[in-house]
Amino acid sequence: MTQHLRISDNGRFLVRTDGTPFFWLGDTAWELFHRLNREEADRYLANRAQKGFTIIQAVALAERHGLTEPNANGDLPLVGHDPARPNEAYFAHVDSIVRKAAELGLVVGMLPTWGSYWKRDNVNAIFTAENARTYARFLGARYRNSPIVWILGGDNNISNNEERAIIEAMAAGIKEGDGGDHLITFHPRGPGVSSDHFHMAEWLDFNMIQSSHGARNHDNGLMVARDYARRPIKPVVDGEPRYETIPVGFYFRNVDLYDRFDAFDVRQAAYWALLAGAYGHTYGNNNVWQMWAPGREVVIGANTPWWEALDHPGAFQMGWVRRLFDSRPFTKLVPAQEMVLDAPSSGGAKVRAACAEDGSFAFIYSPMGAPFTVDLARIQASRVKEIWYDPRYGASYHSHTTANMGFQTYTPPSAGRGLDWVLVLEDEAAGFPLPGSQL
Numbered sequence: 001m002t003q004h005l006r007i008s009d010n011g012r013f014l015v016r017t018d019g020t021p022f023f024w025l026g027d028t029a030w031e032l033f034h035r036l037n038r039e040e041a042d043r044y045l046a047n048r049a050q051k052g053f054t055i056i057q058a059v060a061l062a063e064r065h066g067l068t069e070p071n072a073n074g075d076l077p078l079v080g081h082d083p084a085r086p087n088e089a090y091f092a093h094v095d096s097i098v099r100k101a102a103e104l105g106l107v108v109g110m111l112p113t114w115g116s117y118w119k120r121d122n123v124n125a126i127f128t129a130e131n132a133r134t135y136a137r138f139l140g141a142r143y144r145n146s147p148i149v150w151i152l153g154g155d156n157n158i159s160n161n162e163e164r165a166i167i168e169a170m171a172a173g174i175k176e177g178d179g180g181d182h183l184i185t186f187h188p189r190g191p192g193v194s195s196d197h198f199h200m201a202e203w204l205d206f207n208m209i210q211s212s213h214g215a216r217n218h219d220n221g222l223m224v225a226r227d228y229a230r231r232p233i234k235p236v237v238d239g240e241p242r243y244e245t246i247p248v249g250f251y252f253r254n255v256d257l258y259d260r261f262d263a264f265d266v267r268q269a270a271y272w273a274l275l276a277g278a279y280g281h282t283y284g285n286n287n288v289w290q291m292w293a294p295g296r297e298v299v300i301g302a303n304t305p306w307w308e309a310l311d312h313p314g315a316f317q318m319g320w321v322r323r324l325f326d327s328r329p330f331t332k333l334v335p336a337q338e339m340v341l342d343a344p345s346s347g348g349a350k351v352r353a354a355c356a357e358d359g360s361f362a363f364i365y366s367p368m369g370a371p372f373t374v375d376l377a378r379i380q381a382s383r384v385k386e387i388w389y390d391p392r393y394g395a396s397y398h399s400h401t402t403a404n405m406g407f408q409t410y411t412p413p414s415a416g417r418g419l420d421w422v423l424v425l426e427d428e429a430a431g432f433p434l435p436g437s438q439l
Helices: 038-051 088-103 129-142 161-178 220-228 263-275 313-326
Strands: 005-007 014-016 024-028 055-059 107-111 148-153 184-187 207-210 236-238 280-283 333-335 352-356 361-366 372-375 384-390 395-402 407-410 421-427
Touching: 024 313, 038 088, 038 313, 055 280, 088 107, 129 161, 148 161, 161 184, 184 207, 207 220, 220 236, 220 263, 236 263, 236 280, 263 280, 263 313, 263 352, 263 361, 280 313, 361 372
Parallel strands: 024 055, 024 280, 055 107, 107 148, 148 184, 207 236
Antiparallel strands: 005 014, 333 352, 352 361, 361 421, 372 407, 384 395, 384 421
16 A cells, blocks of 8 residues: 655644655656656656655656647646646646656656646646636546655746635646645746635645745755744755756846755755755756756756766765655654754855754754854753764764763864764763664
């Protein structure tokens, strides 16, 4: 029996049906269903599963000419561009990818449609509240027994009551189709947050932010922290942060298109978000989301075939993020900025921290290796192990064990842009494995 995901009892994390913690490590593969054939999709999914990803974010009605350009098998998704008339051949291909993902232990974060198809001011708009509900009911029923999380929106925000009605109808249709068995969220336009539009909606199970691609050192933790403080409590994740290899601030005028986000930028976004209270994180690569290949249209400066970009450094390093969190009972973590003293509090070197509620361990992230002082009283232990974790290589170094419960200043092993470190503080008696160990 497929174990679907649900919200944890404390409202902060995702867990499986049996209560096992689920670490959301997502990859944006928006064009997966539309552009890849079965063999290519298998190659992509196997790569992501091997690296430790757990969520694949993909779109049924894709952004890049998804209604007018056939998929790899020559099939369009809808008959006559009518959402009430889905093409069985197209969705049979989607089925095969969803099944393969499930075989590999992956959950599909499925967007029923990109936002351009429901925005009323877009020339490609095809949705009304009525046909949105019909289409969503079809999807909900079709994937009722599949490991799915539903992601509405698709890089757009609602601007009027008509658009709100379409999204509400889509959520209602999914629940009618799947009996309410799957979680639902909303992917906003970035930089933006789902909570601005739907936080109080009963169907919105967790919030998603898009911190977007506007600048280096943009602290997405600020957006996470705002949603973390909202009531009622709902989990939050950054579903689209800065992508590896995408031009920095590409949507602004007169930017340098040769200046691109790199592996450090994506690591920084991941740790900042997680230590601010996110329950997981999504990675993206500019070549992979669009499944770019030579001969295909170039969007936002794509220049590396998707199958080569799969192995860019940031993708490996996201797996090491998950290893670190999975090596500890991460659902105990709460943001703990108050335990960090005399440290950079703004800019790219900003230090962020989270600590287990019971004081058994803490993670403190220094993006540029800047020294910081910690109030060790937060760690509930007679002896505290101090371990440096290298986010670039997933390696751990046991530095010291102390009985000191006062203030301690720590200097990471190296400093500068790209030389980020995580300090792990923990109760020696807890007997945790080395941080980041393969479990």
